[in-house]
Amino acid sequence: MITFDNVSKKYDNDQVAVNAINLEIKKGEFFVIIGPSGCGKTTLLKMINRLIHLTEGTIRINGKRISDYNIHELRWNIGYVLQQIALFPHMTIEDNIAVVPELKKWSHPQIQKRVRALLEMVGLEPDKYSQRKPNELSGGEQQRVGVVRALAADPEIILMDEPFSALDPISRTKLQDDLLELQRAIQKTIVFVSHDMHEALKLGDRICVMKDGQIVQIGSPQEILQQPSNDFVKEFIGVKEHAFNVFDIHQIIEPIANDDVAHTVSSKDSLQSLLHQLAQHEWLAVEEEGDIIGGITRQAMLQFLAKDASQRGEVNG
Numbered sequence: 613m614i615t616f617d618n619v620s621k622k623y624d625n626d627q628v629a630v631n632a633i634n635l636e637i638k639k640g641e642f643f644v645i646i647g648p649s650g651c652g653k654t655t656l657l658k659m660i661n662r663l664i665h666l667t668e669g670t671i672r673i674n675g676k677r678i679s680d681y682n683i684h685e686l687r688w689n690i691g692y693v694l695q696q697i698a699l700f701p702h703m704t705i706e707d708n709i710a711v712v713p714e715l716k717k718w719s720h721p722q723i724q725k726r727v728r729a730l731l732e733m734v735g736l737e738p739d740k741y742s743q744r745k746p747n748e749l750s751g752g753e754q755q756r757v758g759v760v761r762a763l764a765a766d767p768e769i770i771l772m773d774e775p776f777s778a779l780d781p782i783s784r785t786k787l788q789d790d791l792l793e794l795q796r797a798i799q800k801t802i803v804f805v806s807h808d809m810h811e812a813l814k815l816g817d818r819i820c821v822m823k824d825g826q827i828v829q830i831g832s833p834q835e836i837l838q839q840p841s842n843d844f845v846k847e848f849i850g851v852k853e854h855a856f857n858v859f860d861i862h863q864i865i866e867p868i869a870n871d872d873v874a875h876t877v878s879s880k881d882s883l884q885s886l887l888h889q890l891a892q893h894e895w896l897a898v899e900e901e902g903d904i905i906g907g908i909t910r911q912a913m914l915q916f917l918a919k920d921a922s923q924r925g926e927v928n929g
């Protein structure tokens with residue numbers, strides 16, 4: 613769907629921000645880019661919708677070079693959430709969200725309906741918020757508007773640059789959950805930049821770890837956790853032997869219906885073995901002394917591993 617073929621970006625000051633990247637992002641994939649400040653994440657993202665011009669290589673969307681697209685066609689069909697909130701200050705919240713649908717000439721009632729649904733989705737009561745100006749909203753509320761604005765015209769691709777960074781942990785978790793649900797329902801291709809490994813593990817179908825303009829590792833959350841390709845990745849994810857010592861399967865078991873059919877594991881299985889099996893199966897049924905005592909999901913496992921890391925203060929973010 614989106615392919616990078618030997619793509620580099622060198623800024624005028626000779627700074628090589630992105631260095632010979634090869635990458636294939638699949639249709640419907642939730643692709644998370646993570647790495648330290650200055651490693652080239654924003655640059656990589658902005659090259660996709662031509663906000664930044666690449667200096668070498670080729671980016672293609674659905675097989676067609678981005679340079680061959682009409683710029684409007686490209687931008688209108690790619691939702692974009694900037695790292696800094698950038699709502700139009702003189703326009704109401706409703707008009708801010710409606711920018712691209714207006715450009716695409718949607719009907720007025722259709723636009724109004726869409727705006728209401730989007731505001732509701734992020735917990736902003738339409739009657740209360742739609743006619744306000746951005747400076748009458750808190751920073752976190754503005755950020756939520758920024759997120760739904762990117763979804764407004766139902767684009768195929770959504771680029772999100774640390775969209776939840778200014779939110780409190782509760783709103784942040786809620787928006788992450790909403791976004792996951794949304795992506796499962798409508799299968800958008802999402803390229804999401806994050807500083808936060810917990811967030812990356814939770815959201816990503818695949819995670820791309822960057823350093824100094826290059827890709828260090830790409831893999832599923834399980835692969836990144838199980839087989840970090842080097843010490844940099846290990847340190848970044850903050851998952852060390854400790855996770856294996858404190859693991860207790862009972863902490864992450866959830867109740868399941870008796871007649872659910874699933875791959876079954878023993879409550880005595882090692883963390884390593886459970887990770888291997890979760891790489892194959894979305895969730896596992898857990899047997900103890902002949903009874904099925906519950907189930908574990910990938911999500912619950914990843915949350916355990918990530919929480920363990922962040923609690924020890926080793927995760928950047």
Ligand SMILES: Nc1ncnc2c1ncn2[C@@H]1O[C@H](COP(=O)(O)OP(=O)(O)OP(=O)(O)O)[C@@H](O)[C@H]1O
Pocket residue numbers: 623624625627628629647648649650651652653654655656695
């Ligand atoms: N317009 C510019 N001109 C020159 N250098 C730039 C420009 N924009 C970014 N850079 C440099 O390119 C590198 C990559 O920047 P980029 O914004 O892509 O990083 P990032 O990974 O998004 O960082 P952060 O996590 O802090 O947002 C940095 O070293 C930065 O200083």
Ligand SMILES: [Mg+2]
Pocket residue numbers: 653654655695773
């Ligand atoms: Mg950035």
